[in-house]
Every structure is written in structure tokens, then in C-alpha cells.
Amino acid sequence: AQKITQTQPGMFVQEKEAVTLDCTYDTSDPSYGLFWYKQPSSGEMIFLIYQGSYDQQNATEGRYSLNFQKARKSANLVISASQLGDSAMYFCAMREGDSNYKLTFGKGTLLTVNP
Amino acid sequence: GAGVSQSPSNKVTEKGKDVELRCDPISGHTALYWYRQRLGQGLEFLIYFQGNSAPDKSGLPSDRFSAERTGESVSTLTIQRTQQEDSAVYLCASSLVSIADSSYNEQFFGPGTRLTVL
Numbered sequence: 001a002q003k004i005t006q007t008q009p010g011m012f013v014q015e016k017e018a019v020t021l022d023c024t025y026d027t028s029d030p031s032y033g034l035f036w037y038k039q040p041s042s043g044e045m046i047f048l049i050y051q052g053s054y055d056q057q058n059a060t061e062g063r064y065s066l067n068f069q070k071a072r073k074s075a076n077l078v079i080s081a082s083q084l085g086d087s088a089m090y091f092c093a094m095r096e097g098d099s100n101y102k103l104t105f106g107k108g109t110l111l112t113v114n115p
Numbered sequence: 116g117a118g119v120s121q122s123p124s125n126k127v128t129e130k131g132k133d134v135e136l137r138c139d140p141i142s143g144h145t146a147l148y149w150y151r152q153r154l155g156q157g158l159e160f161l162i163y164f165q166g167n168s169a170p171d172k173s174g175l176p177s178d179r180f181s182a183e184r185t186g187e188s189v190s191t192l193t194i195q196r197t198q199q200e201d202s203a204v205y206l207c208a209s210s211l212v213s214i215a216d217s218s219y220n221e222q223f224f225g226p227g228t229r230l231t232v233l
Contacts, residue, residue: 004157037224045158045206045224091157101146101210101220102171105157 003027004092004106011111013082020067021077021109023092032096034075035103036066039089048090051075082113117141119225121207127231128197136192136228140209147190148208148222149182158206164190165212197232204229 005024013019025034036048051059051066059066067076079086089110093103120139128134140147145166150158160174164184175181179197184190194201208222 042226043204044226045208047221047223050221093158101212101222102148102160102163102174103150103158103222104160105150107157 002106003096003104004094006092006106006109008109009107011109013079013111013113015084015113015115016081018078018080019082019111021079021090021092021111023075023077023106025073025075025092025094027073027094027096029096032094034066034068035093035095036064036075036077037091037093037105038086039091039108041088045091049077079111084113084115087111087113119207119209119223121205121225121228123228124226125229125231127233129233130199131196133193133195134197134230136194136205136207136230138190138192138207138209138225140188140190140207141223142188143211144209144223145187145212146210146220147184148210149190149192150206150208151176152204152206152227154203161192161205194230197230199232202230202232 003026032053034051038046049059049061049064049066051068058068063080065078089108091108092106122137147164149161152158162182163171166187167184179195182192204227206227208224210220210222
């Protein structure tokens, strides 16, 4: 089974609107971390937001928030007030266990922000 | 401060040749990772270094792939007898290591090396 599933190969959003990018994960480890990275066309990977499995609150970082639903094993990224510069690939990733630092990535979602 | 750097940025080679890819992590970061990203795909984990040792090599696809790290700094990923399916972007990342439970260690990525095997 896929450890990280991103079911949306591509998404479109109008500038200034909010958009949700889906991510579901699969792990039996009670301790894990979930990450979202942005990859613009230039290729660099930019860390956006992190959610720990024991965190009680949903993570937020500026316009980014993570809708963490532990029972459903989902960690959707919400981008509010989309900007043209948000157009990029977005990857969800998971770290399993406290001592395992390897990240397992999903296949990504290509977000296009329309003016 | 300086981020993770990788060289070369692009490498074109002929099938069967060996290639070496270099990664310079952020100074002071003890953990270093190599990932591979095929066209249109997510990142695949290759290998993880803690200091100069590699406790997790589980992602190396074959014995043609090897990596080393010296001085808790520079790392090189070597691919011997390259094949066309090795064509990909090879990304290096580094992070601080924390021993606290449930802490996270943000991985800072380099710009990658685009490898093309003809």
C-alpha cells in the first residue's frame, strides 16, 4: 500500500481564493510527522508546514494551515488567499517513528493559480 | 547563511560511464539525505547519513549506487555503469538532529543535480 497518497494530480484556483490539497497517509507507528513541501518550476524543495502525530492543534504557518484528521489519516494542506506565486508542485511527506528521519513522499499535486 | 549546495547542477553522460554527484550540507547539520526524483514523480529516499555513517541505505536501488560522507560534511553519491533509467534529479538534504522525542528536523534541500544518461 502507498504510504502517502495525493489523489489530485492537478488543481486550479483563482487568485485570492482558498484551496485544499489532499493527503492521506498509512502508518502503524503511533509517532510520526507529516510535512508539506512546495516545489516551484525552478526545482528547489521549500518546506511549508509540519504536523506531529501528538500535536493537539492543527499547524498553521501564515497562509498555510494543515487540516489534520488523525482518525481518517488525512493531512490536507489549506492555502488561503492564493497568490500567483503559489503555482507549483506540492508534496506531502511523512516521517515514521521518533528515530527514523527518512521522509516518504507522495506523488505531488500541481497547483495552478489563475489571475 | 549558505544553504545546501550541489554540484554539478547538470550532468549528461553516456550509458555505462560512472558519475559522481556532490553535496555540501549546511554547516553544523549532522544528518544528510539523498533522494531521487524521476520526471513527474515524488522524491524517492536513497540513503541517510548520521555523521559519517549511513544507518539507512535501504533506498539504494542497486549495487551500482554508493555514497560516502567525510568529515561530517561533504557527501558524494556515485553511480557506476550508468543506465538510462538512472536519469533523474538527485536531491540532497541536510538537517540538525534532535534527540528530543516527537521533535521534527526540517530537511533543507539543495537545488539538485539533473542527471541525463544517453
